[in-house]
Amino acid sequence: MSAGEMVGKRVAVEDGLCERHGPFASRVIAPGVVLGCPACLEEVRREQAAFAARARVENRYLDAGLPLGVQDVGLDNFKCAVREQRAAVAHARGFVECYRAGRNLILSGPAEGKTHLLVAVTKHIAARGAMVRYLNAADLLMAMTEVGYGRQSESAVLHCFVGPSLLVVDHVGDVHWTRYLRTLFLRVIDARCSAGLATAIASHTDVARLQDDIGERTLRRLWAHGNELVTLNQKIHRSGTALRSTAEFDRYLNPSKE
Helix, strand or coil: CCHHHHCCCCCEEEEEEECCCEEEEEEEEECCEECCCHHHHHHHHHHHHHHHHHHHHHHHHHHHCCCCCCCCCCCCCCCCCCHHHHHHHHHHHHHHHHHHHCCCEEEECCCCCHHHHHHHHHHHHHHCCCCEEEEEHHHHHHHHHCCCCCCCCHHHHHHHHHCCCEEEEECHHHCCCCHHHHHHHHHHHHHHHHCCCEEEEEECCCHHHHHHHHCHHHHHHHCCCCCEEEECCCCEEEECCCECCHHHHHHHHCHHHC
16 A cells, blocks of 8 residues: 555554564554554553653752662651651651641651651652752852852852752751851851741750750741651650740740749
């Protein structure tokens, strides 16, 4: 059958045999062009669509700043050695669902797993298409200090950290904090809280040391209006319930003053 003969006519159908799916009706769409097994073609289409979907998600992880090799990190495979770690996973799951309300999450304490939880939270939210930024505290502060002299302006750098729907700051306790660095970090946190945007941070230190590191004012800004502070290997506190007043907040952060 020539191409001219096929114009205006129905597509010819031939009998075909697939090694995997058995007999099928093969369509001749042009002279010498025969479509293969429909089931096999559908499998290829689905594989291509799944590959494209995975690529989009992985690109979102890269855009969020996640390190390589986090494909297997998730909330479902977090190893819980103590009760507080199981509770921390539950709080992380809750945070994923309510971060749009501008809630903040603070992970503190010496137990392992804080970075795992932050990465898992970042993956969950980034996979949904939200704009997320994950980085270490040292990198955030370095970006804030390297401004001017031909580099980005301070306002442009600040916008990079205020723009995302979720900012995730890890390894806060690894920074040698100075008064100047506390001021820079407060600017970021204050701008995000004022805009109603969620922030999650983690530090291997206890809460009292965390206050000394980032400053009491910054901690108050993060830990208010129902935000959650989860201390691994310690008690879990929820602001507005466990600590309702400023006086109670002060007694918890500074027990030596009692």
